[in-house]
Amino acid sequence: MNDTNTQMPSTDDRPVMISVDDVTLAFGSKVIQHDVSFRVKRGSIFAVMGGSGCGKSTLLKSMIGLLRPTHGTYLVEKDNYWAGDDASRVHIGRRFGVLFQSGALWSSMTVGENVALPMQMFTKLKPDVIRQLVELKLGLVGMLHAIDQYPSELSGGMRKRAGLARAMSLDPDILFFDEPSAGLDPITSARLDELILNLRDGLGATIIIVSHELSSLFHIADDGIFLDADQKTAIAHGSPRWLRDHCTDPMVHAFMHREQLDSSSPAGNG
Amino acid sequence: MNTSVNGAPQWHLQPEANRTLVTLSGDWIAQEGRTPAFPAGALKDVPHDEPVEFSTDQLGRWDTSLISFLWELKRSAREAHVNVDTNTLPESAHKLLDLLPEIPPEPTPPPPHHFAPVAAVGQFTLDTLNEVGCVSEMGTAAARGGLASLVGRGMMRTVDLMSDLNAAGPAALLIVGVVNFLVGAILAFVGSVELHKFAADIYVASLVAIAMVREMSAVMTAIIMAGRTGGAYAARISTMQANEEIDALQVFGIPVSSYLILPSVLALAFTMPLLYLYGCLIGMLGGFFVSYIMLDVSPLGYFHETIQALPLDQFTFGFIKSFVFGTFVGLTSCRIGLKAGRSAADVGIAATKAVVVGIVGVIALDAVFAVIANVIGI
Numbered sequence: 001m002n003d004t005n006t007q008m009p010s011t012d013d014r015p016v017m018i019s020v021d022d023v024t025l026a027f028g029s030k031v032i033q034h035d036v037s038f039r040v041k042r043g044s045i046f047a048v049m050g051g052s053g054c055g056k057s058t059l060l061k062s063m064i065g066l067l068r069p070t071h072g073t074y075l076v077e078k079d080n081y082w083a084g085d086d087a088s089r090v091h092i093g094r095r096f097g098v099l100f101q102s103g104a105l106w107s108s109m110t111v112g113e114n115v116a117l118p119m120q121m122f123t124k125l126k127p128d129v130i131r132q133l134v135e136l137k138l139g140l141v142g143m144l145h146a147i148d149q150y151p152s153e154l155s156g157g158m159r160k161r162a163g164l165a166r167a168m169s170l171d172p173d174i175l176f177f178d179e180p181s182a183g184l185d186p187i188t189s190a191r192l193d194e195l196i197l198n199l200r201d202g203l204g205a206t207i208i209i210v211s212h213e214l215s216s217l218f219h220i221a222d223d224g225i226f227l228d229a230d231q232k233t234a235i236a237h238g239s240p241r242w243l244r245d246h247c248t249d250p251m252v253h254a255f256m257h258r259e260q261l262d263s264s265s266p267a268g269n270g
Numbered sequence: 271m272n273t274s275v276n277g278a279p280q281w282h283l284q285p286e287a288n289r290t291l292v293t294l295s296g297d298w299i300a301q302e303g304r305t306p307a308f309p310a311g312a313l314k315d316v317p318h319d320e321p322v323e324f325s326t327d328q329l330g331r332w333d334t335s336l337i338s339f340l341w342e343l344k345r346s347a348r349e350a351h352v353n354v355d356t357n358t359l360p361e362s363a364h365k366l367l368d369l370l371p372e373i374p375p376e377p378t379p380p381p382p383h384h385f386a387p388v389a390a391v392g393q394f395t396l397d398t399l400n401e402v403g404c405v406s407e408m409g410t411a412a413a414r415g416g417l418a419s420l421v422g423r424g425m426m427r428t429v430d431l432m433s434d435l436n437a438a439g440p441a442a443l444l445i446v447g448v449v450n451f452l453v454g455a456i457l458a459f460v461g462s463v464e465l466h467k468f469a470a471d472i473y474v475a476s477l478v479a480i481a482m483v484r485e486m487s488a489v490m491t492a493i494i495m496a497g498r499t500g501g502a503y504a505a506r507i508s509t510m511q512a513n514e515e516i517d518a519l520q521v522f523g524i525p526v527s528s529y530l531i532l533p534s535v536l537a538l539a540f541t542m543p544l545l546y547l548y549g550c551l552i553g554m555l556g557g558f559f560v561s562y563i564m565l566d567v568s569p570l571g572y573f574h575e576t577i578q579a580l581p582l583d584q585f586t587f588g589f590i591k592s593f594v595f596g597t598f599v600g601l602t603s604c605r606i607g608l609k610a611g612r613s614a615a616d617v618g619i620a621a622t623k624a625v626v627v628g629i630v631g632v633i634a635l636d637a638v639f640a641v642i643a644n645v646i647g648i
Contacts, residue, residue, distance in 0.1 A: 064521050065520065065521060066517055066520060066521070089523075090523035093521065093522075093523050094523060096521060098518070098521045100514045100517065100518060101514070102513060102514060104513060104514035104515050104517060104518040105515075105518075106510075106515050106518070106519075107509075107510070107513065107515065117522075117524075118522050118524070120427070121425055121522070121524055121529075122522075122523075166518075170522075
């Protein structure tokens with residue numbers, strides 16, 4: 001595969017926000033992904049792509065501090081995330097906002113309390129200021145009407161939007177989205193895409209999205225990485241649009257064009 | 271051979287010139303349960319260079335049972351190195367058959383079952399020691415969080431502590447009361463039968479008082495709370511685990527030990543001694559109730575005898591015990607909830623385990639306390 005074209009030429013001169021170098025992820029002796037390296041530029045929307053079960057979400061977990069990589073370095077600007085102790089990780093993690101796949105709202109609290117809790121914990125703001133900020137954040141995602149509802153009373157799409165408002169509660173400059181459009185109808189999903197673009201443009205946040213929702217990825221992502229479940233590593237780097245048009249790797253090509261893999265390739269004989 | 275179109279499923283193998291013809295007829299419906307099996311060696315004598323073809327003119331209705339039969343046929347054809355021409359099948363059957371792999375996956379071998387009692391005991395010991403370490407570590411972290419809360423820099427919300435206190439305290443009064451009343455009554459019943467023989471009816475009061483204050487109220491209350499609140503904690507925390515809510519806390523850097531565990535443990539550690547005291551009083555009331563009805567004991571006499579029999583330091587001992595029981599039940603059930611897996615079944619397992627560990631642990635701790643009390647002579 002020497003002649004395959006799997007690396008998008010970089011023309012982006014924005015500063016690097018996140019660098020991941022030779023990261024290996026494993027559960028015990030079972031390696032999920034090995035030697036994954038990539039750079040995320042400040043203010044970009046970076047897509048982590050790949051088929052189901054290839055380790056996208058596991059990679060995300062290691063980037064938000066839930067799973068320690070067995071090998072490799074992970075820098076957030078100049079800070080080595082996994083090198084320090086718990087306190088330093090919490091400190092770096094203060095810059096993160098995470099939208100979990102299911103929203104992961106704290107079910108014993110209302111939507112408003114969910115958004116307010118991080119502010120109550122980490123800031124000295126007065127309750128009425130917090131309330132105002134909560135309303136602002138819920139307003140941005142169009143969820144102001146649900147401020148006093150409990151997560152169990154919300155639909156899947158509403159939970160995701162409320163989760164997004166909570167992810168933004170401490171004004172993070174790096175946002176992580178785990179499958180933001182999974183399980184949403186096309187209209188809600190398109191609205192979420194617009195919201196993500198607005199957040200990037202409005203707040204200047206760097207956004208990392210784990211997803212395999214092609215239409216959404218083509219629309220919003222400007223860089224990315226493709227993880228393969230068989231080779232257990234990254235097999236292509238570039239924006240989803242570039243990978244669709246130029247990548248010659250058969251797996252990436254099939255993925256980006258929603259085709260079946262050619263049955264002559266090893267993956268086709270299952 | 272039955273050739274009626276709507277009859278039982280039938281098949282027939284017939285060698286012809288240059289090919290082998292399989293005739294399929296009848297209705298092949300899985301739920302009717304009449305599908306024949308394809309015998310393993312049926313294609314042994316078929317010449318290798320001649321294909322197997324199908325005649326389906328007499329085939330009635332069919333569903334997956336036909337496909338299953340054809341799959342078996344195809345697999346035995348593969349073993350016998352015979353070609354099967356699936357194009358002679360109905361189009362839809364042909365397509366379904368193509369979806370199936372030619373070689374079924376090897377069944378995964380059952381995990382090897384070794385009988386190794388020494389290794390099992392060793393593993394169990396290691397696991398238990400590890401758990402003891404984890405629970406202690408969690409307790410330390412929670413205690414540190416508690417100290418931080420005292421100086422106003424903690425991560426515990428008063429509202430959570432209040433709701434946990436309410437769930438572990440006032441909401442448990444009824445069941446703790448009922449059980450302790452009945453335990454007191456039972457003690458009085460048992461005591462009265464024997465003491466009446468010696469005309470020592472009045473000593474029922476001291477029997478009930480000492481038994482309740484020394485042992486029964488603390489242990490019964492702790493067992494009730496292990497089942498009631500400990501199980502609830504484990505279920506709540508493991509459900510939060512399943513919903514990624516714990517992950518969300520960790521990502522925000524909100525320490526689980528002081529945000530989630532501290533209020534739960536504090537609530538139990540604080541309410542348990544109070545419930546113990548309440549249980550003692552209700553238990554003595556139960557004892558009095560039985561003595562008053564069955565024996566010739568006056569209310570004032572019963573009261574007097576109870577006061578006489580009870581030095582106040584007996585309460586201190588019970589207080590310390592129930593504080594320890596409360597902390598133990600709180601910490602272990604939170605730990606079990608945190609350690610649980612992420613499925614609905616795991617939530618059930620965690621709740622069960624928390625109750626079992628809570629009850630067994632409380633009784634074991636009580637035995638330890640009994641030994642200590644014996645040694646220091648209380």
